[in-house]
Amino acid sequence: MSIRSIRTLLADDPDVGTGNVLTSRIALGIGLDDPLLTFDTPVDDHAAWAPFTLRELDRSVRARAAALHALGVRRRDPVVVYATAAADHVLSFLALARLGAIPALLNPKVEGERAARYISRLGAVGILTDAEHRAELAGHDPVAPLLADTSELGAGDPDAAPEPYRHSADDPVAITHSSGTTGLPKAVVHSHASLYASIRHRAALPRAQGTDRMLSVLPAPHAATLIAVNLALSTHGQLALLSQQSGAATLDAIESWRPHSVVGFAATWADLAHHDLAARDLDTVSFWWNTGDCAHEAHIRRLIATGSRETVTREGRSRVPGSVFIDGLGSTEMGHSHFFITHTLGTEKYGRCVGRPHTFVDCEVVGPDGEPLGPGEVGELATASPTLAPGYWNDSVTTYRTRLRGRFLTGDLMYRDEEGYYYHVDRLVDSVDLGDGKRLYTALSEERVLARVPDVLDCTVVAVKDGDRVVTDVLLILQDGADPGADRTGEVVAALDEHTGATVRSVLVVKGDDIPLGPTGKVRKVLLRERYLASVAGR
Structure with a gap:
């Protein structure tokens, strides 16, 4: 049995999915001492950027599973993970999945008040967090107890971990959330089979170049990170994960x-x-x-x-x-x-x-x-x-x-x-009906401005209805050295289609801090529109 056969063996096993890739890899007994996962922060006895072998990863996950089981966590229990480090999310996910529990991964950039409201809707049995995010939740009621600090879980006894839970295809294995740019993030549940389906598909294709050594700069609590982790485990590829x-x-x-x-x-x-x-x-x-x-x-x-x-x-x-x-x-x-x-x-x-x-x-x-x-x-x-x-x-x-x-x-x-x-x-929520069968598309407008207006690094288009008319503000972030005082209105309007260009009210040079972002880095256009409408009401 060779390293190359790993992905075929896993993909051909109908019982393998997102919840049990690690235990399935360990059972194969191949490449146990090869480096696989690397984190950018210290965790357990590993310094930052010191890789975990498959054997070391399994030990850390079993230690956490034992600690969580001792805290009363059982199968089908939703448990929130609200922390900064990628290591905390990944290792907690793997440990909770081993128990058959349902990790609910929460982006650390969701502020405390919104985080508490989001958690309260989950029906979680508890929260795993770090010191920074315990402080975030202070004064808010998430309607779930704080179970433990994520830094304490690695001290569990790996030999005390229960036997791995046996997942079925439709078992829930994770709850992640939407970007929250239009309001409170929506909680999305993923199944054992659904998060593994793309990896099973890739197993039938030649191994993609670059997947032998990947750097993930995805938000750690996102479903895409769980897929990346499962891909690395299933193909024996090295993966390093950033916390920012x-x-x-x-x-x-x-x-x-x-x-x-x-x-x-x-x-x-x-x-x-x-x-x-x-x-x-x-x-x-x-x-x-x-x-x-x-x-x-x-x-x-x-x-x-x-x-x-x-x-x-x-x-x-x-x-x-x-x-x-x-x-x-x-x-x-x-x-x-x-x-x-x-x-x-x-x-x-x-x-x-x-x-x-x-x-x-x-x-x-x-x-x-x-x-x-x-x-x-x-x-x-x-x-x-x-x-x-x-x-x-x-x-x-x-x-x-x-x-x-x-x-x-x-x-x-x-x-x-x-x-x-x-x-x-x-x-759909960001586009605006202009009447007569015409529609203003903010993302497409941003694409056109970026492609055709020199010195622009990034662009945000905000369109709102002001009475019976639609008005548009174009917010530009410029390259270093570009003249912020230059009037780029003509260039911007020329880059847009005719009916969108006719709505442009102002072209403004802004700084990055002026653009409100959601936890995954998306622009919160709803908030920008609310700011505009509030300024109009105040006039």
């Missing part, structure tokens, strides 16, 4: 850990655009993997100009300058990106093109009546896939409201072209 998603932290980690690929969200790529990438040593990076929101062309082009990749020609294998960016579109509810497109220095298919669907996806674009639309027609994405989350935890109303003929209504406005490529134009 800033551009500066990402660059430092690339230079020190030397990954072959980096996986993250669009917000991190935008932050990287603020740095002089040519001055950093990024040569080992061959692939950038994006999930969540699709990325902007301007940010993609900066990244693929860095790094190097392997090519095969008649002369053999060689490395050439420039990396690969794999873009997609996914969400917490979708469980995995449902689309993909590959960008290199020679590609030109941008304009918010997210590519074609994965083979495990059955999707369509539908109109307001729920009927399928044809090529070129903008509507809402309705998608089906074995990766889909079963629904929203303790919220059957929202679960069924977002279902249509067995598909999930994502809230994304898209269209497909005659070749079967899909394009994302906006979130």
Whole structure:
């Protein structure tokens, strides 16, 4: 039995899923002393950046499982994990999954008041947290007791851990949450089978380049991180996980850990655009993997100009300058990106093109009546896939409201072209009806401004109805050295389509701190619109 056979053995076993990959790997007895997971903070007897072997990881997880079991945690118990370090989320998830409990991972950037309201809706039996987030919850009632500090769990006796729980395909194995940009985050439940479906799909394909040594700059409590961890365990790939998603932290980690690929969200790529990438040593990076929101062309082009990749020609294998960016579109509810497109220095298919669907996806674009639309027609994405989350935890109303003929209504406005490529134009809640069959798409407008207006690093378009008319503010973040006093209104309006350009009220240069972000880095446009309406009411 070889290392190469690991992913085939796991993928071919119908009992393997997100809840038991670690115990299944241990049972195979292969590569137990090879380094696999690396964390950026000290944990147990490991210094920051000191890798865990599979055997060491299993011991740490069993220690935590024993400690949690001693605290009374049992199967089907929802347990909240609210902490900063990626290690706390990953190790707590693995330990709770071993017990058959349901880890509810909460982003550390959700402030205490909202966190308490969110937790109170879960019916959790308790909360695992760190000192910083205990302080966040002080004065708020999450309607769940504090079980333990995450730093204490590793002191459990690994030999006292109960036997691993035997998962079924539809067993709930995690609760993660939406970005919360439109209000309180929505709790999304994932099953043993759904979070593993994309990995089972990948097992039938050649091993993707770069997955042998991956750096995750995903938010640790996100479903995408759980998939990345399961992928590493299932393919025997090394994975390092960052506890923060800033551009500066990402660059430092690339230079020190030397990954072959980096996986993250669009917000991190935008932050990287603020740095002089040519001055950093990024040569080992061959692939950038994006999930969540699709990325902007301007940010993609900066990244693929860095790094190097392997090519095969008649002369053999060689490395050439420039990396690969794999873009997609996914969400917490979708469980995995449902689309993909590959960008290199020679590609030109941008304009918010997210590519074609994965083979495990059955999707369509539908109109307001729920009927399928044809090529070129903008509507809402309705998608089906074995990766889909079963629904929203303790919220059957929202679960069924977002279902249509067995598909999930994502809230994304898209269209497909005659070749079967899909394009994302906006979130339904962020677009504005202009009347006469015209609609303003904020995300598509931002894409156009970034692509056509020089010196702009990032852009946010906010459109609201002011009485009977729609007005738009365009907020620009500029490159270092760009003139903040220059009037860019003409360039911005020229970049937009005619009916959107006619709504522009102001073009403003702002700083990053002026843009409110959700816990995953998405712009909270609802809050920006509320600020605008409040300023109008105050006049």
